[in-house]
Amino acid sequence: xxxxxxEIRASEVAVTAPAADDAGLVFIGRIGxxxxxxxxxxxxxxxxxxxxxxxxxxxxxxxxxxxxxxxxIEVIYWLHLSRRDLVRQSPxxxxxxxxxxxxxxxxxxxxxxxxxxxxxxxxxxxVSVRGLDCLDGTPLLDLKPDRTLFSPLAxxxxxxxxxxxxx
Amino acid sequence: xxxxxxEIRASEVAVTAPAADDAGLVFIGRIGxxxxxxxxxxxxxxxxxxxxxxxxxxxxxxxxxxxxxxxxIEVIYWLHLSRRDLVRQSPxxxxxxxxxxxxxxxxxxxxxxxxxxxxxxxxxxxVSVRGLDCLDGTPLLDLKPDRTLFSPLAxxxxxxxxxxxxx
Numbered sequence: 408x409x410x411x412x413x414e415i416r417a418s419e420v421a422v423t424a425p426a427a428d429d430a431g432l433v434f435i436g437r438i439g440x441x442x443x444x445x446x447x448x449x450x451x452x453x454x455x456x457x458x459x460x461x462x463x464x465x466x467x468x469x470x471x472x473x474x475x476x477x478x479x480i481e482v483i484y485w486l487h488l489s490r491r492d493l494v495r496q497s498p499x500x501x502x503x504x505x506x507x508x509x510x511x512x513x514x515x516x517x518x519x520x521x522x523x524x525x526x527x528x529x530x531x532x533x534v535s536v537r538g539l540d541c542l543d544g545t546p547l548l549d550l551k552p553d554r555t556l557f558s559p560l561a562x563x564x565x566x567x568x569x570x571x572x573x574x
Numbered sequence: 575x576x577x578x579x580x581e582i583r584a585s586e587v588a589v590t591a592p593a594a595d596d597a598g599l600v601f602i603g604r605i606g607x608x609x610x611x612x613x614x615x616x617x618x619x620x621x622x623x624x625x626x627x628x629x630x631x632x633x634x635x636x637x638x639x640x641x642x643x644x645x646x647i648e649v650i651y652w653l654h655l656s657r658r659d660l661v662r663q664s665p666x667x668x669x670x671x672x673x674x675x676x677x678x679x680x681x682x683x684x685x686x687x688x689x690x691x692x693x694x695x696x697x698x699x700x701v702s703v704r705g706l707d708c709l710d711g712t713p714l715l716d717l718k719p720d721r722t723l724f725s726p727l728a729x730x731x732x733x734x735x736x737x738x739x740x741x
Contacts, residue, residue: 422634431594431598431599433595435683447731448731466661474676510724515637516637554689565614566614570620
């Protein structure tokens, strides 16, 4: 098995990426998983996978209130070891490549990972879940209810009723 | 109808947020929608909603190759007008509040929006989709195939087969 460190494979294409300073992120927690090397991590998480512990940092622990209502949650994290300059990638390293946006590879201009996970429990700022696929120590960016389980509490607005062709 | 500008509502809680400089984002495009004010935007997008145009900037247009294979795609964007310091919010402004992570409100420590959209077409760096819920001019951060339609091209790793209780 071969792990991507920083090499470029045959048929991959890198660009000179613009500076990544259009907006700034704050790491709001850290994700604990069983995977300490990139040759171990799942390509895709599974809802019957091992329980992982998401540690939420102060002052954001208070923001967890109510999350326990949802069986599944969306986790957004920062793929901190990924290069950001490839526009074509060769996941199978077989001489064929595809555009980065047609893949769920961690290598992307903004290395944002998203997973839908099964909630196991929330205790003292620790959110236990199944279904992650990231390295131990991955920085946490956001938690939200799964979109398919969430109904807005705010009153509807005109756009909620809009259908059709306009653009 | 009331739009949140920068007020704090009864029962909402703000914190002194740490500096948002742990990682930097690059805006890779701009999203065109019919909604030019926050009192119009849908609370949630709908797959039969109006066609919206996602403009991808160079040098990232080449990264779109292959995305046309997927009927639905995940769009990640930057909710550029949102405050970032609320840990409890009152979406209905009724004196009751819940933690930010139990809501899909745009107001969050890292204002990252995610939607699953229906792909209409890709032409010349413009990705046309239905199902968005964001303001006209919203900065684009990432595009990925819908996770439920995507099979990894890279060979499996040990984590792909791991189930159970370990943490």
